[in-house]
Amino acid sequence: MAFNIIVLAKQVPDTRNVGKDAMKADGTVNRAALPAIFNPEDLNALEQALEVKDRFPGSKITILTMGPGRAAEILREGLFRGADDGVLLTDRAFAGADTLATSYALSMAIRKIGEFDFIFSGRQAIDGDTAQVGPQVAEKLGIPQITYAEHIEKIDKNSVRIKRRLDNGVEVVESPLPVLITVNGSARSCRPRNAKLLLKYKHAKTVTERQVENLDYIDIYDSRPFLNLTEWSVADVAADPLLCGLSGSPTKVKKTENVVFQTKENKHISDSDIEIDELMKELIENHTIG
Amino acid sequence: MDNLFVYLEIEDGVVAEVSQELLTKGRSLANQLGCKLEAIAAGVNLGKVEEQVFPYGVDVLHIFEDKRLLPYTTLPHTSILVKLFKEEKPQICLLGATIIGRDLGPRVSSSLGSGLTADCTSLEIGSHENKKEGKVYENLLYQIRPAFGGNIVANIVNPDHRPQMATVREGVMKKEIFDPYYKGEAIVHDVNDYVNEEDFIVSIIDRHIEKSKVNIKNSPIIVSGGYGVGSKENFELLYKLADLLGAEVGASRAAVDAGYTEHERQIGQTGVTVRPKVYIACGISGQIQHIAGMQESSIIISINNDPAAPINSIADYVITGEVENVIPKMIKYYKKNTK
Numbered sequence: 001m002a003f004n005i006i007v008l009a010k011q012v013p014d015t016r017n018v019g020k021d022a023m024k025a026d027g028t029v030n031r032a033a034l035p036a037i038f039n040p041e042d043l044n045a046l047e048q049a050l051e052v053k054d055r056f057p058g059s060k061i062t063i064l065t066m067g068p069g070r071a072a073e074i075l076r077e078g079l080f081r082g083a084d085d086g087v088l089l090t091d092r093a094f095a096g097a098d099t100l101a102t103s104y105a106l107s108m109a110i111r112k113i114g115e116f117d118f119i120f121s122g123r124q125a126i127d128g129d130t131a132q133v134g135p136q137v138a139e140k141l142g143i144p145q146i147t148y149a150e151h152i153e154k155i156d157k158n159s160v161r162i163k164r165r166l167d168n169g170v171e172v173v174e175s176p177l178p179v180l181i182t183v184n185g186s187a188r189s190c191r192p193r194n195a196k197l198l199l200k201y202k203h204a205k206t207v208t209e210r211q212v213e214n215l216d217y218i219d220i221y222d223s224r225p226f227l228n229l230t231e232w233s234v235a236d237v238a239a240d241p242l243l244c245g246l247s248g249s250p251t252k253v254k255k256t257e258n259v260v261f262q263t264k265e266n267k268h269i270s271d272s273d274i275e276i277d278e279l280m281k282e283l284i285e286n287h288t289i290g
Numbered sequence: 291m292d293n294l295f296v297y298l299e300i301e302d303g304v305v306a307e308v309s310q311e312l313l314t315k316g317r318s319l320a321n322q323l324g325c326k327l328e329a330i331a332a333g334v335n336l337g338k339v340e341e342q343v344f345p346y347g348v349d350v351l352h353i354f355e356d357k358r359l360l361p362y363t364t365l366p367h368t369s370i371l372v373k374l375f376k377e378e379k380p381q382i383c384l385l386g387a388t389i390i391g392r393d394l395g396p397r398v399s400s401s402l403g404s405g406l407t408a409d410c411t412s413l414e415i416g417s418h419e420n421k422k423e424g425k426v427y428e429n430l431l432y433q434i435r436p437a438f439g440g441n442i443v444a445n446i447v448n449p450d451h452r453p454q455m456a457t458v459r460e461g462v463m464k465k466e467i468f469d470p471y472y473k474g475e476a477i478v479h480d481v482n483d484y485v486n487e488e489d490f491i492v493s494i495i496d497r498h499i500e501k502s503k504v505n506i507k508n509s510p511i512i513v514s515g516g517y518g519v520g521s522k523e524n525f526e527l528l529y530k531l532a533d534l535l536g537a538e539v540g541a542s543r544a545a546v547d548a549g550y551t552e553h554e555r556q557i558g559q560t561g562v563t564v565r566p567k568v569y570i571a572c573g574i575s576g577q578i579q580h581i582a583g584m585q586e587s588s589i590i591i592s593i594n595n596d597p598a599a600p601i602n603s604i605a606d607y608v609i610t611g612e613v614e615n616v617i618p619k620m621i622k623y624y625k626k627n628t629k
Contacts, residue, residue, distance in 0.1 A: 013438075015438055098405065099396065100399065100400060100403070100405065100406075103400060127437075127438055128408075128437065128438075129408065129409060129559075129560050130396075130407075130408040130409075131392045131396070132395070132396035132399070132406060132408060133396075134396075135364070135396035135397045135400070136396045136397070136399070136400035138397070139396075139397045139400035139401050140400060144364065144365060144491060144492050145364055145393070145397065146492070147364075147389070147392070147393045148389055148393075161495065166389050166499070167388065167389055168499050169498050169499035170498060171361070171494060171497045172494070172495040172496040172497070173363075173492055173493065173494050173495060174492070174493050174495050175491065175492045176491050176492075185553075186553070249405070250403065250404055250405030250448050250450065250451035251405035251406070251407060251433075251446050251447070251448050252418075252446065252447055252448070252449060253444050253445070253446055254432070254445045254446065254447045255445045256437065256442045256443065256444045256445070257442065257443055258442060258443075264590075264603070264604055264605065266602065266603075266605050266606055266607060266608050267606065267607050267608070268597075268608050269607060269608065269610070270609075270610060270611065271609060271610065271611025271612070271615050271616050271619070273619060273623075276609070276616065276619040276620060276623055277619075277623040277626070277627070279607065279609070279620075279623075280620060280623040280624050280626075280627050281623075281627050284624070284627050284628060288567070288568055288589055289535050289568060289624070290535075290624070290628055
């Protein structure tokens with residue numbers, strides 16, 4: 001038994017470690033100041049895919065991402081960890097997509113990839129935290145979805161049994177294949193890069209990257225076809241441009257702003273013993289605590 | 291047509307808190323828009339739902355009673371909402387940003403091709419101008435939420451697609467009875483008109499609910515730690531102080547991501563929203579996404595080594611110093627002064 005597996009991944013700005021220079025004076029986000037990383041829960045998703053491949057040798061993992069040219073970085077990250085193939089969906093016409101336009105584009109790319117048994121993605125991406133793209137892709141493909149997955153309990157030829165993490169407990173569900181599974185951060189962390197694979201795929205590039213970098217060892221891409229990362233445009237996946245990017249997005253960002261907090265009159269206290277003693281007395285006397 | 295719908299989450303016949311909060315918000319938005327408030331109940335044991343939701347000002351309750359609809363699975367609930375919305379053409383649909391709402395909402399929105407905004411912290415009605423096309427829209431739903439890890443706040447609108455869909459986390463909106471004697475109309479639908487056999491291909495094998503040990507939502511005092519606490523060991527100090535004060539321990543997302551404490555304790559837009567009597571913020575800088583979840587605390591005490599930490603601007607007491615120095619002193623002098 002072997003399976004065709006697709007992993008949906010996103011390159012995201014590392015919003016968890018935002019420094020003071022992350023916001024520009026005009027209140028917009030200074031993307032350049034934020035490092036771009038593999039969305040953390042998409043790594044959990046990749047690990048689930050790799051475990052399926054471990055158990056069923058001969059299974060094939062294709063990692064699919066949509067983004068600008070530099071998003072090819074996470075395809076390589078996926079290959080270094082054991083994915084077999086990478087597809088970058090990139091086109092100016094995809095820019096400004098909300099979750100619905102994104103899921104439409106991804107679903108068209110998945111149709112082009114062809115037969116699949118499993119699609120894994122992270123529960124949500126840290127730049128938007130919406131958790132919407134996974135279920136929307138599943139709907140567009142007309143397949144069931146299992147969200148908040150934590151562990152695969154059992155795989156049969158035509159079905160899978162999965163443990164989901166709920167707010168106050170767990171649920172075990174069984175679904176026929178093909179299925180889309182969104183993986184929770186509580187699932188096993190992704191294995192590190194494999195040294196052999198790192199050597200093998202170090203020079204894996206998309207066509208655009210090769211052109212931009214003007215590589216002089218260009219013939220290796222003919223002798224080693226696995227170094228060619230697939231790059232698809234709107235036309236390549238036969239998508240309707242009107243359903244992509246900004247024009248395909250029902251939601252529009254009307255306005256973004258920095259929040260100005262309602263500043264309170266506050267009492268300043270140092271960390272000296274005397275002042276903290278006084279503070280605790282005050283809080284106890286006015287029944288704030290105690 | 292053009293009414294406001296709320297999807298109800300129901301466990302053991304009881305309407306969830308988050309749904310009651312959405313009904314409250316939904317009623318006030320519906321009043322502003324001059325439309326009806328409608329609610330959807332799908333599951334079993336729904337006999338007591340009417341009396342629970344009419345006081346929130348529900349005009350129409352749609353009932354879908356079928357044992358196959360509980361526990362919740364994605365596909366049949368999606369089919370019900372999609373078909374009902376095609377018939378009723380609501381202008382707005384609100385769902386809880388819960389495990390269920392965040393599973394169901396995107397599936398329904400994708401099927402209807404309508405926009406959905408997750409985890410809104412505020413919902414308002416307002417106008418919108420598309421300058422490029424010279425179009426003005428009145429009475430749109432402003433879906434306001436922190437974005438980009440909480441570093442900005444975005445106001446999102448769906449000008450051309452209906453329903454305008456939004457999810458809201460539990461605790462973000464306040465629940466309030468509209469009129470204890472309000473009477474709406476209940477419509478019992480034939481579930482088989484809405485679902486088909488293929489909707490039941492996913493089955494639930496086992497399910498056990500473990501009530502969470504952590505109860506920060508209802509705790510009157512919260513001692514909360516951020517990335518600035520510095521280590522898991524230092525976080526132990528927070529538990530000590532909390533024990534002494536009869537408080538719960540909370541955390542910012544950064545602290546949870548750093549592994550200082552468990553996820554259930556996360557306070558903020560992507561965690562729990564709290565309104566305690568006292569909130570002691572230790573080493574929390576105060577990203578918007580965190581402040582969104584605790585700014586309505588009655589008294590805020592901030593302990594931070596950075597006197598310019600953003601959270602200090604909303605604090606009542608600002609203690610400038612290292613968390614690991616300040617908390618032991620607070621413990622010491624609390625004990626001394628309560629003897």
